[in-house]
Amino acid sequence: MAKAEQAKCEQFPSASSVNKDDSLPLLSKTTMAEKRRSGGSGILPDSKPAKTDTEKEFLSQAGVGVLLRGALLKLVEARSEDPIGFLADHFSNLASEPDNGAAGCGDAEQQNTADEQQQLARAMWHLRLAHHSQRSAFNNNVRIAYDLLVQSGQRRRLGGGVRGRLYTQMLRLLCGEGDVPESTAVPLLRRIQCHDHEAVPFELFRQGVLTCAVFSDYVRKSRSLYVEICPCADMAAERTLCQAVLETLREALDTSDCADSVRYLEASAKIAPCKLAEAMALAHNPGQTQTGPSMEPQEFEDAASALFIERVRPVS
Secondary structure (H helix, E strand, C coil): CHHHHHHHHHHCCCHHHHHHCCCCCCCCHHHHHHHHHCCCCCCCCCHHHHHHHHHHHHHHHHCHHHHHHHHHHHHHHHCCCCHHHHHHHHHHHHHCCCCCCCCCCCCHHHHHHHHHHHHHHHHHHHHCCCCCCCHHHHHHHHHHHHHHHHHHHCCCCCCCCEEHHHHHHHHHHHHHHCCCCHHHHHHHHHHHCCCCCCEECHHHHHHHHHHHHHHHHHHHHHHHHHHHHCCCCCCCEEHHHHHHHHHHHHHHHHCCCCCCHHHHHHHHHCCCHHHHHHHHHHHCCCCCCCCCCEECHHHHHHHHHHHHHCCCCCCC
């Protein structure tokens, strides 16, 4: 029995004997706390920084930063009143890449047409982002639209330039979105459109887009001039007054240095109110009631548009 007790003591030494033995130091409270925090290990886990690095690498490899930066720049250019809706349209537009998957021989033509219309819709979206007065942003968006339409034609032919058919279709859409009636836009389109088989270079493309954008503003300006001389909304303006205003508009266009279509719009906008009032006074005596022939708004708009169109250089 005594031998058993002695063996037990040798197997489990007392605390006093442990403290005297330098080969078995006690763990400090600090060391024990560290072990508890680390789940029993003396090394703290380093998984969080590794995860952060992985997330950064993923975003960098996916190009998310460039994507978001481009979207925000477009939003600043457009200054949309609905930022969320604008960004949703922007990313939806980016996601609508043409499906270049394999297509059967029978539906190849149909697939090409669908791709062209999809690229045309994307090009129009970019052209709506900035007004032509924002020249730098406008020109940048025109270049993007041009490149999109060039890509849509590369599956059919080799060589640079937008197909004339797509170019003309785009000009017609621009005039329509600018609230220009088709009957008013047709004479302008005849001057700047190209044949279906022609390849349109960028500078001609840019000038055509700019001309349509300016023409839309010019038509709206002519409507405001008609409102100035129209006595009331339900009554047509007197023809003599309309002719006087049109003559004043002609003089403004003739005396301006119209190197491009933007100058025509600037000239029409700079018609001084006193100049307009003087022309109206010469054409209409005070106190005289309207007894002569009148001019309808559409006739006045067509006449004003003709002054613009006759100064646009035809595409040779």
